[in-house]
Amino acid sequence: SEGTVVLAYSGGLDTSCILVWLKEQGYDVITFLANVGQDEDFKAAKEKAETLGAKKVFIEDVRAEFVEDFIWPALQANAVYEDRYLLGTAIARPCIARKLVEIAVREGAQFVSHGATGKGNDQIRFELSCYALYPEVKVIAPWRISEFYKRFKGRKDLMEYAQV
Incomplete structure (x- = not known):
């Protein structure tokens, strides 16, 4: 094994x-799906991760800490982008990352991974x-x-890969 990686997992494509892909690269993969209040079929996501070969699957309800440690302080600071946009999605990323790291440390994982593309700021968060x-x-x-993004140029390539 190349080591253990904890993947911030959504259950999506x-x-x-x-x-x-991480398994193909030789990693043991643990998935983590955070419940921050989104409408999600957590049971289906867990089953999918297990079917795809996740070594362990963690689904954790972080709604209370998301509100108390992230949303409430953001509201108190009037953290609104361009005087218009609330930062719910952006603020969720550090909350998810905190739990991702907690699981990585607890499980002795040397790596974490995410599906954020290079197009936005989620990867930075x-x-x-x-x-x-x-x-x-x-x-x-x-x-x-490069090996990944040259292989998967878009959703069509991902869909074909998913069907194999």
């Missing part, structure tokens, strides 16, 4: 393909949070690895 909390961790960001 990207992170499901990343789970399989995840990674800076992870490094701040676990400086020794190595982040595997598949969408920035």
Whole structure:
């Protein structure tokens, strides 16, 4: 094994393909799905991760800490982007990363991974949070690895890969 990686998992196409790809690269993969209040079929996501070969699957309800430690302080600080947009999704990333790191440390994982593409700021939010909390961790960001993004140029390639 190349080591153990904890993957921030959604159960969607990207992170499901990343789970399989990480296994192909020789990693033991543990998945983590955070319940921050989204409408999600957590049971189906757990079953999918297990079917795809996740060594362990963690689904944790972080709604209370998301509100208390992230949403409430953001509201108190009037953290609104361009005087218009609430930052619910952006603020969720450090909350998810905190639990991701907690699981990585507890499970002795040397790596964490996520499905954020290079197009947005989610990758930065995840990674800076992870490094701040676990400086020794190595982040595997598949969408920035040329072997991965050359193989999967878009959803069509991911769909074909998922059907194999």
